[in-house]
Amino acid sequence: MRKFRFLIGIVLSLIGVLALVYVAMSHLNSPDFVDIAKVEPNYRLEAKTIIDLGKNQDSNYLRTENVVEIRGVVKEINDLNDRITILLGTNKNELSCIICDMQSNQKEKITKLKPNDTIKIKGVFKGFLQDAIFLNCVISE
Amino acid sequence: MLLLPFLIDQPPTERVIARQGKVSFFSYTSVEHIKAENNQVFSIIDLDSGEIAVSMLMNAFVFEKALMREHFNESYVESDIYPKATFKGKIVDFDPNMEEVQTRIVKGVFKMHGATKELEIKTKIEKTGNDFVITGTFEAMVKDYNIKIPPLLRGNIAKTISIDFNFKYEPYES
Structure with missing residues (x-):
């Protein structure tokens, strides 16, 4: 026993x-992948608000690694560097924009988009250069 | 935006910008290969003077594995303390009107992780219409940038890191 x-x-x-x-x-x-579609955003903001925060160098409001849902106008969709990127902006001719590096599972949804569409995108805020940069982005329903 | 005023705030001259420049780095050792890329690197060139500025967010590097990214940001480059790396310099003998491919040296100062290093980088410059593509490779010694690797992980990270870059510039309409 x-x-x-x-x-x-x-x-x-x-x-x-x-x-x-x-x-x-x-x-x-x-793998370095988080399905942002399932993550509740820390903020819901207009593209203009984010661009203004960048212009005013107001880095205290948005913190890096925060998940943000952005509502803005599609300025451009490109596949530079073999990645799908949506540049979001406002209706005005702004020099700065929001660069959204899209998750690879978003391809089908992106085929339905065209410039000047107003959409909501959710992604991880990385910081400001000339533009605001978001990675792991998905199109919000 | 803070980092490029010396080019952005200049009186209007002909300038080109890249919003989505690509910078990749590679570390090859017998234990582990580490590769990461940043596809949102910003750069601007003053075509008259050949001055060039580059800025990138260190936390925007994408890795194969989540743990590699965590170590990179938290332990090595400390991206919360040093969020950006910058390069300011000049393309020597740059001719913005040359239609053929130019091979030029870019001389300048690279700042990363609180360290400053003068660099001379060989680059290839291709002009298509009003756009320019600049590509090149250089090597960086980890020790030059005050990056401390714990003894346990020394075998995993190369002493010399290979860095590739590829920027596509378009006219900057300010």
């Missing part, structure tokens, strides 16, 4: 160690 318990103990310990190794390996190898 003692031998049996000892064996059970060894087997359970092995299973525990294997589970830990599996969890650790999954974490180490997890």
Whole structure:
């Protein structure tokens, strides 16, 4: 009976160690991808508001890595660097815009878009250069 | 926006900009290959003077694995403290009217992670209509940029990192 318990103990310990190794390996190898469609945004903002924040160098309001839903006008859709990017702006001729680097699963939705459409995009805010930069973007329903 | 006033605030001359420049870096070791790319690098060139400025957000590099990105931002480049890397310099003997491909040296100062390094980079410049494409490769020593690699991970990260860039410039209408 003692031998049996000892064996059970060894087997359970092995299973525990294997589970830990599996969890650790999954974490180490997890791809750099978050499905933003399932994430509740920290902010819902108009494109103009974000562009104005960039112009005024007001970096205190928007924090990097915040998920933001942006409502704006499609200025351009391009596939530069083999990535799909939507440039969002306002109706005015602004020099700055919002660069949205789209997730690869958005291809089908993007085929229905054209310049001057008003849409909502959700993405991760990375910061301001000349433009506001958002990665992992999806088109909001 | 703060970083490029010396070109943006100049009196109107002919300038070209790239909003979606690409910068990639590669670290090859026997233990691990690490590759990352940033596709939203901003750059502007004054065609008259050949002055060039580049700015990129360090947290906009995309990695294959999430853990690589976390280590890069939190432990190595500390992107919350040093959010941007910049380059300011001049394209030597740049001729904006030349239709053929030009190979030129870009001389300038690269700032990253609080460190400043003078660089000379060989670049290829192609002109198509009013657009320019500038490509090139250079190498950077990790130690030159005050990046500390923990002893446990030294085998995973190369001492010399290879950096590729590709910028497509369009006329800047200010």
